[in-house]
Amino acid sequence: MSDNHEPRRRWNRRNSDGAAWGGENSTNNNNTDDQRTRSYYREPVQISAEFRERIAAAARASIVTLTTFSLIVFSGQEVLPVAWIGNVFAISVLKPTLGDTFLSARDVFVPMVPVALISWAVSAALSVSSTEVYRIVLPFVVALAAMVVFLCPWPHLTMKNLMLLIFYLVVSNPLSMKNVATEDVSSSIQDVGPFFVPALVGTICIGLLVSLMVHVVMMKFARSTTASRQVLILMRQVSHETNQLLLSLTRYMQSIGKDSDVARQARTLIDFHTRRRSRIIKRLGDYLPAVRTESKLGLSNEGIDIDAVEAFASCAKKQQKHAELVQAATTQTLLGEDYTSKNSHVREVKEIVSENLGYVLERLALEYSKSETVFFFINASKEDKEQIIHDLQHSMDEYLQAMRQAIHDAEALLQNNDDASRSTAGPMIRVRVTFLALFSFIHELRDVVSATKDKSDKVTETAIARLLSCLKMKWLWKDISKRRLATKTAVGLSLASLWVSIPYLNGHLAYTHSVWVGITVATISLEKTGAAYTKALDRLWGTLIAAAYSLLIGKVFHVNAIAKLLALTLITFVSTLLSNPNRPYASRYAATSVGSILYGSFDNKMLVDDYVPTRIMLIFVGVTIFLFVELIIFPRSSRTIVQSSTVQLFEDLEQFFYQSSKSCSVISSVSGKDKESNDKDFVDPLWMLRHGHKEIDVTSSLRDSVSAVKNTFALAKVEMRPGTLEPSLGMNVSLDDVGYDRLLSESENMIVQIDLLVVTLQSLRGYYCQISKEHPVRDLQWPSLVSASLLRIAQQLSEISDEFRLVFPHGLFRPGASNITQIIGAVSLFRRFAQVRLSILADVEDRHASYLDLDDIDRLSGEGARHTPGFRLTLALAVSAMLGVAQGLQNCGRHLERIVESSFPLEEVKCDENYGHTAAIQFGGSGDSNDSQSSSTLNR
Numbered sequence: 001m002s003d004n005h006e007p008r009r010r011w012n013r014r015n016s017d018g019a020a021w022g023g024e025n026s027t028n029n030n031n032t033d034d035q036r037t038r039s040y041y042r043e044p045v046q047i048s049a050e051f052r053e054r055i056a057a058a059a060r061a062s063i064v065t066l067t068t069f070s071l072i073v074f075s076g077q078e079v080l081p082v083a084w085i086g087n088v089f090a091i092s093v094l095k096p097t098l099g100d101t102f103l104s105a106r107d108v109f110v111p112m113v114p115v116a117l118i119s120w121a122v123s124a125a126l127s128v129s130s131t132e133v134y135r136i137v138l139p140f141v142v143a144l145a146a147m148v149v150f151l152c153p154w155p156h157l158t159m160k161n162l163m164l165l166i167f168y169l170v171v172s173n174p175l176s177m178k179n180v181a182t183e184d185v186s187s188s189i190q191d192v193g194p195f196f197v198p199a200l201v202g203t204i205c206i207g208l209l210v211s212l213m214v215h216v217v218m219m220k221f222a223r224s225t226t227a228s229r230q231v232l233i234l235m236r237q238v239s240h241e242t243n244q245l246l247l248s249l250t251r252y253m254q255s256i257g258k259d260s261d262v263a264r265q266a267r268t269l270i271d272f273h274t275r276r277r278s279r280i281i282k283r284l285g286d287y288l289p290a291v292r293t294e295s296k297l298g299l300s301n302e303g304i305d306i307d308a309v310e311a312f313a314s315c316a317k318k319q320q321k322h323a324e325l326v327q328a329a330t331t332q333t334l335l336g337e338d339y340t341s342k343n344s345h346v347r348e349v350k351e352i353v354s355e356n357l358g359y360v361l362e363r364l365a366l367e368y369s370k371s372e373t374v375f376f377f378i379n380a381s382k383e384d385k386e387q388i389i390h391d392l393q394h395s396m397d398e399y400l401q402a403m404r405q406a407i408h409d410a411e412a413l414l415q416n417n418d419d420a421s422r423s424t425a426g427p428m429i430r431v432r433v434t435f436l437a438l439f440s441f442i443h444e445l446r447d448v449v450s451a452t453k454d455k456s457d458k459v460t461e462t463a464i465a466r467l468l469s470c471l472k473m474k475w476l477w478k479d480i481s482k483r484r485l486a487t488k489t490a491v492g493l494s495l496a497s498l499w500v501s502i503p504y505l506n507g508h509l510a511y512t513h514s515v516w517v518g519i520t521v522a523t524i525s526l527e528k529t530g531a532a533y534t535k536a537l538d539r540l541w542g543t544l545i546a547a548a549y550s551l552l553i554g555k556v557f558h559v560n561a562i563a564k565l566l567a568l569t570l571i572t573f574v575s576t577l578l579s580n581p582n583r584p585y586a587s588r589y590a591a592t593s594v595g596s597i598l599y600g601s602f603d604n605k606m607l608v609d610d611y612v613p614t615r616i617m618l619i620f621v622g623v624t625i626f627l628f629v630e631l632i633i634f635p636r637s638s639r640t641i642v643q644s645s646t647v648q649l650f651e652d653l654e655q656f657f658y659q660s661s662k663s664c665s666v667i668s669s670v671s672g673k674d675k676e677s678n679d680k681d682f683v684d685p686l687w688m689l690r691h692g693h694k695e696i697d698v699t700s701s702l703r704d705s706v707s708a709v710k711n712t713f714a715l716a717k718v719e720m721r722p723g724t725l726e727p728s729l730g731m732n733v734s735l736d737d738v739g740y741d742r743l744l745s746e747s748e749n750m751i752v753q754i755d756l757l758v759v760t761l762q763s764l765r766g767y768y769c770q771i772s773k774e775h776p777v778r779d780l781q782w783p784s785l786v787s788a789s790l791l792r793i794a795q796q797l798s799e800i801s802d803e804f805r806l807v808f809p810h811g812l813f814r815p816g817a818s819n820i821t822q823i824i825g826a827v828s829l830f831r832r833f834a835q836v837r838l839s840i841l842a843d844v845e846d847r848h849a850s851y852l853d854l855d856d857i858d859r860l861s862g863e864g865a866r867h868t869p870g871f872r873l874t875l876a877l878a879v880s881a882m883l884g885v886a887q888g889l890q891n892c893g894r895h896l897e898r899i900v901e902s903s904f905p906l907e908e909v910k911c912d913e914n915y916g917h918t919a920a921i922q923f924g925g926s927g928d929s930n931d932s933q934s935s936s937t938l939n940r
Contacts (some may be wrong), residue, residue: 053438054577060214060225061591062573065091067210069565069595072203082203084382084596085169091572091592097231098215098299099227099290107210110156112204115163119145119170120197122304125368127174134175135501142168142518143490143496146687150486153473164522166204168493176500176514191808219299226286227290228300229311234284238316239372245323248273248364250440254331254358257350267331274320274327288313312376315448322444323769324752325437328884329430345420346427349410353431353760356406360399361438367395368442375449389450422845426602429844433665440690481527484634485489490526492629496521496622513614520622529636530722536623538586543619545586546571548594553598554608570592591704631727638723639732642740645716646813646896651801652712656705656754658792663702664761664790666785670768689874693762706758713747733814739899743892750888753881760878761786767871782875785847789840796836797889800829813860813896815904823900830893838902844879 003602068090086467093104122141126134149157149164155165172707218225252266295306369390374380382390410428414421478483496518497504506514512536549571557563572591579587597608597615723735739907764783771778803826807818815823 058573058576059574062569063294066569073582086203086207087202087595088592090211097227099294107158119167123171139497140927143494146490147486151476154470172500178414227287229285250362257347271331274323318444322437322441329433349424352410353406356402360402364395364399367392418849424844425848429876433880436873441872485527488634492521515621521626528722530725534725542586542589545590552596638719641719642723643812649712652708654797659702659705661787661790664787696766697763730912733903736899736903743895747873748893753884757881763874827896833890
């Protein structure tokens with residue numbers, strides 16, 4: 001850039017306020033503010049994929065509402081008296097795809113039939129008794145029903161709230177229609193009729209059928225809503241991301257040590273495509289049950305092979321673990337590792353690796369792309385598939401040989417040079433891990449395409465056998481969470497049923513709609529307090545919106561039934577379009593409530609103006625009763641569980657590292673064979689890492705410690721979202737969303753590294769069982785080094801846990817027992833993991849230098865070694881996993897510091913006569929000595 005060149009102004013956005021219309025615009029960038037002319041311009045509008053999906057979802061929901069009410073209302077409500085419930089169930093089961101909608105409809109219909117029959121029998125039994133007995137028994141009956149529904153383990157009983165709603169409607173509705181509080185009892189008693197239950201079931205079935213028919217009709221169009229079509233799109237997206245990932249990795253291997261700018265860009269692309277691939281695979285897995293259902297029913301118009309889809313999804317999921325290992329090895333340099341531009345030895349080693357692997361990797365990526373296309377996306381002949389498998393295997397063998405040659409050439413350069421061998425230990429570890437992860441990535445596809453399935457072995461279970469297995473299932477009483485959910489729902493529903501049982505409440509305040517209190521409790525009762533609290537508030541807000549809209553429609557279109565129905569369709573469309581993905585219940589309930597208000601709930605003759613205040617009151621009472629039971633009678637805090645799990649996780653990690661160090665310390669003493677093994681499995685040096693480790697047992701203590709870490713993390717992850725939604729009443733600090741999300745994400749990454757570490761320990765033990773007793777690799781005592789490194793991490797975690805025990809005596813990561821300074825001091829201990837990482841890498845560098853100084857190093861590399869390549873790859877993987885966990889723990893400390901900074905309250909500063917004087921800050925030693933030193937300093 002020349003000296004007289006001034007930067008250009010590329011975007012004239014300085015005066016834009018983001019409005020759709022308005023602002024100042026100028027076509028000449030040289031205009032001054034005085035010369036700028038005012039003009040109106042249109043801000044660019046981007047129609048995203050999300051907007052198109054919202055429009056499609058809103059259109060489907062509005063069509064379902066219009067069709068359901070048209071079929072039920074205009075056919076005569078004398079036959080189907082509860083029109084609104086058909087729409088409620090239709091909207092509830094409506095999903096984006098045909099397969100998902102069918103599964104939801106099945107989960108409603110299958111348990112609905114027995115629930116309706118049982119509730120019909122119970123209602124008939126109560127109806128033959130006197131009204132006084134009915135009023136007394138009803139609270140106990142609904143409480144028992146709540147216990148049974150929520151403790152039942154049957155797999156098809158998934159929508160338990162809706163099933164409890166049906167039971168409550170059938171059992172309590174006859175009593176709610178009897179207004180025994182009035183003077184003229186006979187004139188006010190109404191009857192729901194002998195066929196109320198069949199009519200209720202019929203109304204629900206109509207709603208379910210309408211939801212299904214909307215998707216079935218869409219099959220005739222190009223953009224059908226079948227899950228099969230979505231899966232094909234996602235499969236091609238996964239394939240595209242995989243090809244881009246391999247292309248980026250090829251560019252990285254071809255440029256390391258030669259062109260740092262290209263290598264950095266390639267690392268960025270590797271990170272990007274790995275993360276995007278993970279998200280797409282998750283979406284693909286979510287669609288698989290729906291695709292399987294469409295395939296069984298013959299509703300798929302794409303003609304896909306469900307076995308091929310499941311094989312592709314399984315392969316992609318397994319590959320993702322290797323892709324994330326490639327991502328970590330290529331995008332994250334080890335602490336203390338020299339950069340290419342600062343160390344000539346590192347640059348030379350990377351150049352050797354690039355020359356040996358760059359173009360071989362390019363051919364391997366090409367063969368992988370051809371194999372994936374042939375086996376999953378086109379109809380190829382058997383001969384073509386066999387040829388593709390052969391070519392892929394040949395490319396994998398070339399890649400394996402090139403990697404061996406690269407390591408051999410690099411070590412020949414570094415031999416007898418301590419400085420070079422130490423400085424290149426880190427890059428060599430990352431190169432080995434990258435090679436192993438990529439080779440395993442390709443091998444997953446190789447295993448899938450070469451595997452053959454024998455469908456004749458599959459045994460189809462009969463319906464009777466499935467029924468018997470369901471009857472043998474143990475009920476969920478021993479599950480604390482399920483037992484609490486069932487108990488609190490039973491208590492809340494009993495209290496809500498008093499509005500039906502007590503004559504004054506039913507007759508004077510809520511006639512004939514007193515069941516809405518119980519319906520509210522049955523609907524919003526959830527297992528987690530935060531989720532239930534949010535759903536209760538969303539129901540209340542949805543009721544208010546529906547009430548206001550219903551009043552407007554009732555006054556404007558009082559007698560026009562068609563206009564009323566179109567207005568109902570419009571609110572459904574708008575509510576679905578504007579729904580919050582994180583809290584969709586408010587919008588969905590507002591849309592469905594308008595129908596129940598406009599069409600009179602149970603009493604079709606009631607005016608909207610009279611019904612709206614009663615409806616708001618009853619929903620409010622139901623929400624109040626539930627929150628009283630939830631927060632006062634059965635208090636539970638997800639926030640507290642997250643805070644306790646935060647502290648417990650590090651103690652569990654400490655136990656894991658102690659047990660893993662103990663298991664690793666005895667590997668060196670494992671007796672080997674008298675001579676080299678001739679096992680054919682060891683022709684493949686990676687056999688132990690990919691398959692052989694499964695035959696090596698770990699100690700029960702190590703297995704239990706791994707389970708403890710995973711269980712603690714799973715509990716914190718499940719409770720995190722409800723914990724952030726809990727009401728904040730000042731009785732506990734709020735959870736910092738960003739800080740805890742990052743902490744959980746880091747913990748999840750550490751668990752992946754822990755699983756990898758366990759595999760490497762099993763593999764190391766397997767190798768020591770195979771290599772001979774006189775093998776030179778035994779003299780290096782690698783297991784002792786790994787054990788010492790694991791013990792170093794465990795000791796640091798022990799120190800952190802001991803300090804946490806002092807500042808958090810109750811085991812909760814929240815303020816109260818200690819001041820902020822002490823808490824930050826305890827959290828700051830995580831920063832010491834930087835030194836732990838440096839010390840581990842230093843020990844590895846020393847051992848690597850010792851290895852390269854061996855006189856018989858030729859036995860440990862090249863074609864003469866059978867076990868050494870896989871053994872050294874296992875060591876590299878173990879070191880990488882340890883360093884990854886140590887780095888994750890260091891990052892956890894930063895996230896904990898953020899949580900303390902953002903959510904812990906400020907300390908109260910007391911003002912006394914010494915306020916304004918500077919206190920001495922003690923950095924060590926006794927307080928008296930520091931005070932005396934400070935005094936003497938001030939005197940001087």
